[in-house]
Amino acid sequence: MELRDRDLISIQQAREMAAQAAAAQKQFATFSQKQVDAVVEACASAALEAAETLARAAVEETGYGNVPDKIMKNRFGAVDVLHAIRGMRTVGLLREDKDAAIFEYASPVGVVAAIIPSTNPTSTAIYKTLISLKAGNAIVLSPHPSAIKCICQAASVMERAALSAGAPDGLIRCMSQTTLQGTQELMHRPEVGVILATGGTGLVRAAYSSGKPAYGVGPGNVPAAIERSADVRKAVADILAGKTFDYGTICSSEQSIVVEETVREPTLDELRQQGAYFLSPEEAEKVGHLVFQPGSHTPNPKIVGRPATVLAEMAGITVPAATRVLLARLEPHQVGREFPLSAEKLSPILAFYPVPDFPAAIEVAVRLLRFGGAGHTASIHSQDAEKIRQYGQAVPAFRVAVNTSAVHGSVGYSTNLFPAMTLGCGAPGGNITSDNIGPQHLFNIKRVARETRAVEHRSIPAERRMMADVRVEESPAERAAEAQPNPPRASVSVSAAAKAVVAKVLAIPMVTPATSPTGISLDRAAIARVVERVLSAQGIGRGSDASKRPSPAAASAAPVAPQQSASSPRTETPKPPAALPTKPPAEPPAKPIVKIEIAPFVSESDVRLAMTRSQKIFIGPKTIVTPSARDLGREHEVFVETGLASGSPTTRGDASA
Template sequence: MEIVDKDLQSIQEVRNLIAKAKKAQEEFRKFSQNDVNKVIENMVKASEANAVKLAKMAHEETGFGKWQDKVVKNKFASRVIYNNIKDMKTTGIIKDDKEKKVMDIAVPVGVVAGLIPSTNPTSTVMYKSIIALKAGNAIVFSPHPSAKNCIIETVKVLSKAAVEAGAPEGIIGAMTILSMAGTDELMKNKDTALILATGGEAMVKAAYSSGNPAIGVGPGNGPAFIDKSADIHLAVKRIVDSQTFDNGVICASEQSIVVEKCIKDKVIEELGKQKVYFLNKEQSEKLGKFILRSNGTMNPQIVGKSAQVLAQLSGITIPSDTKVLISEQTTVGKKNPYSREKLTPILAFYCEETWKDACDRCIELLMNEGKGHTLIIHSNNEDIIKKFALTKPVSRILVNTPGALGGIGGATNLVPALTLGCGAVGGSATSDNVGPMNLLNIRRVAYGVRELEDIKASVGAESGSSCDSQGLSEDYIQSIVKSIMSKLNN
């Protein structure tokens, strides 16, 4: 009987994909900006034409969210992304400062490794393919096993469209034999120029430990603070919109609500009006035990499920028209499931005495999980907004907007993106909403504008001064020597 080693097959497949991608990218990097744009435009058209089919495939395969909302995400990840970058110059000379005599030249990084999550599978493939090729790169994907089929199908659609528009074969590829060993090879291969990692915390850490450059994003756990100056009805509407859009699987979606005591009753009343159901103590405990697994990680069965399905899974009874479940909490910690990222229509509710206490609670939530990611504030007090902005350990502070749609640049003017950097505080290489400019290097050509005499004059080194070989005056050196000798004598 022949023994087949899946790990070895996966590793070999990855090496083949990278070799093809490298060869394709060496040709593609010579394309003019106009030729690159034609390829991108054809990929966008193909993505739009297949948006519904791919959304339904993703929903059927993963069981997460709503296929109708996934259609919106697919179109956002193609058309909206494209509209934002279509006029961006990413090849050749991209800037020429005649006054300062410095020229910027775009240099593609090469082969990008794209790690894809199960929460937003098809849309993330579209987005990463478009920004990678816009920057002149090739890309090879590692699909999440729970979304393998829809990811591979999306790659086929995009690869075909790119080649039909003139791109070389192999410019977009994907693993079909999935294994940790294969993904490890993709990240560590010497011909992988950059890893673009979206997914779980362990996977992102692995990307940064690979030895190759990486852009990764950590978990979101965005608190939404409702200030007493806010339009409470509109604030609650926006939070509910965010939580119910694709059942909350976007990492920038709200995970908790924090309010001041003086408006607690008004907020609770408004939440009830908008079909947010407050769990009692017994229900909170039942659902809480289902949210967290015994090893302290989130139960994947809850992700992207409706409130009704969550209730059935945890054995609780809720009104049939409930949109979001909410549990009042007083503590924050790794063992409190409500204070962590849930990616489903479940919220924690915290009430604090003052806005400063609310500010501290938001920081506590973020430092527990989600630091560097996103915070949402609903307020009409610009002073409070600025004070929040100056102190929160996040890369995005979203004001009066749904977290999910604001964070990705749908409801705000942030760069449209599905990879949201968490900055140094969150262990990420960037705090940007990642776009094509994050996936290329800049070669700078600088003309000489000063001679040595000009530099000496600018730093006060007159031609008659006596200097040693390191540029230090004799008087300065003598003063240092005297100071040292004085200390030794004492």
Template sequence: MDIQDKDLQSIQEVRILVKKAKKAQKEFANFSTQLIDEIVKQLSIAAMAEAENLGKLAVEETGFGIWQDKMTKNIVASQKLYEHIKDMKTIGIISEDKDRKIVEIGTPVGVIAALIPSTNPTSTVIYKTLIALKSGNAIIFSPHPSALKCILKTVKVLKEAAVRMGAPEGLISCISIPTMEGTNELMKHEDVSMILATGGTAMVKAAYSSGTPALGVGPGNVPAYIERSADVKKAVSKILASKTFDNGTVCASEQAIVTEKCISDYVKNELRKQGGYFLTGEEIDKVVRIMETPNGGMNPRIVGKSAKDIAAMAGITIPEGTKVLICEEKGVGKEYPFSKEKLTQLLAFYTVEDWTEGCELCYKLLENGGMGHTLAIHSNNEEVIRQFALKKPVSRLLVNTPSTQGAIGLSTGLTPALTLGCGAVGGSATSDNVGPEHLINIRRMAYEVDDLGITPKENKIIDKLDIDAICKMVIEELKNVKK
């Protein structure tokens, strides 16, 4: 039966969920850190047990990606994340500086609204739940409508595990009637303390303009630079491993390869050997027609699809075993389709004279929709690597590693995360991989370390609010310090 007045029912559902979450969070905030940590551990175990089933369900419902890779992301969001955060101090006294006499106390922010994309639905729910509860918060999910079933199932798994451990009802919940009106109500509700927004640019902008503190992430248009000193065979292998991971649905996946003229032919040949197919002539036109919408945006029909699927949609023939379709692009901008973000198995290819020109081209690609996000470099020249790190407006510079796996903390020591901050340059409030430490307020207890030479007699001056006398006293004290 069709739901009548779906928008109104969604708004009402949100109000009920927020009321329950607020009550549950107040109770949860009084739990011992030991019990909270044990609950988080059990959530991780429960999510791990369902990692495969949830991965399959996500692909079945959305049509995006590869279930084995979604299972891997579920494992990153549960087991690997838990190992990273299990000993982290987030609530109560988290640090004490005896020299400066400052004690830092972590307190939960309250109720968190979590916006979930269709590209990484189950893993993002697991990840956000663990970091929210580790920091003493309640969490309410706003699911992408096309991934509602798998998101609700993931929430159910986590919620049941938490309740079994004694967590209050309402601590973890999800909108079951997703609408724009319901999401807006959630983001703007006075009892929601923070928004964790993962998704498209419009969603993130809506979160930041809601009036509620928000942590959102921008799009990724990740260049991968192969410098002349690189091990080309390994570099190509890692780029393809990243770009084919879940069919390119992670925003940190490579969108363009940039390499130097002196090794360009070698790189191309290696790409062909390992499953890359270079589009030519009419093939490029046919692919462009199905990769973009009339207004120049990314066609959602190609998101998370294999090279074989895209070729079939475009009506072109490609060799069996092709992993990625590649186009030698001539420029950067809206008139060059392959220079944009492509959350699928499509790559742009550029050739430059040297690393300085490559540095400039990578900057242009980042300006074309990836500022603040991620850049990958394959090189054995530490000086070139450092120059890229110093000059590129990114939050993650990944060296000799697959960009997808490196950015989410699977192949690097970065915080395991599925919300990757892009910093102010990318329109984000943080440049970090978001973790529990971003979901707390820190109260600082500071003891006096310098009485400023104030004597009991001079305290009488303060009591009389004699501002001129105080200023003179401070000036004299500063003179004595200089002497």
């Protein structure tokens, strides 16, 4: 029966390709490091040769970005990534530490399910294929529906090269029919060992909920700070180079400029000279309406990867033909859902925040990242090493580009970071790692460790054991106590007395069934009686004052009612407690007063923290809630909506929150 339903076709492809990839990977797992490297080199060479063809195909199919920059991205994936992984050991024995007697071996995960976005389709396909194969895995690509042709074309180029280098058939597969159901089927396949998820928030969350290990990414809302000591001309050039690269399709592109007041005017002059158009308040409002889809806070895909002049036309405003970036001035407090231009914009639109000083710049940068880019990327332009250090430590971003474009710095093009198109955002961004993802994340490490310290076997007789008995060293105080001549009985330490007891017990002739005339050995009770007599003779018997002395913990504990039990030589019946004077009945406790704070701003991390503490978050009409925080908070009923303004405390008589 021929399948006609797209979902069914996609599901069937996912099943078949996962099985084919798993079979090919079993063969590939027998390859040596040299053979694996030959396959990777062949794929990279073929991708480099087809870089321009694939770039044109991507722009034609998706409408995002521009050909020159996509060529550069394809070459980055084929050349820079290859140079970074060349020479990396990923097969067989990785490390041998003879001193520690530990040997480490690589163990590939098997099949990698790679979700490929439409914004960077062919470059991401090249990059993910190379790092997956380098780690000894097979790969199945699931393209974004709007970029299927160019992604499968890139996969086909590399598949042919891999086969020519001796790779088994099925090592690289690309789904030609992709639907949400098909992608979910691929992620849940038993053959899949790990997921590389690059795409929207919903898709990344689906990858994390698949039950498989997954490397996802988070949104970027990159602030670029210009500190007063910066080379302003270069800073502006770097920022615009990053923001306009492929028309802003890379998620680590700059979204806002935060500039100190002392260098505001020079920065504005440079921005105008280098192609920025400053929007009037009315024009900024029109452009702001384009950022999100009507009636929602979902990013508008129609503005993604479009040139500034096209965006201006969409907003109904006129700008010079040479305009590279649309720039909107915002005040430092204008961060959040009510200000769409403060959000991530995968297009050449920038927000501009003038601030009085450097601490204020850090504060705005932190708020921008928490609003929509926690854990991703930030940048700073400064010649002051101390200010750079302060900024790097303060901002919640795991890549901080210094005096370079945030785009080129974060992916490792203009810095020594690992070259990557998948940038982890760590726990703040809901990711498992904050690394730039590479082959090292796509194989497990098996550790073989030899014994370096013998284990005592108590079933073996003492004289045959390889380990000596454990000896406890005396403390200086104990040695000093023993050195005193004839110390008075009252000053005898417990440890010295215990040693005397042990010495006397050890001095008793050992009686065994063999030596005893009656054939009966001393039992544990007999030994206990001897110890009891010796302790009593020393004045520290169990019934002596020493045994009655309370411990510090007992002294500080509240008194309890005496137990009604029979007395014994080891216990004394305590005297009944004296009668307590009667008191008038206490008044019932007043109802507790709980102070409620209306949150002015709520991020996803705030919601997760409240969930772990089983708390509620009180929000008002003016509370700024990030989109991901609102979805998560409503799903888990974390929010308590009030009619109060943020920052105005109130009280109530119960503590249900």
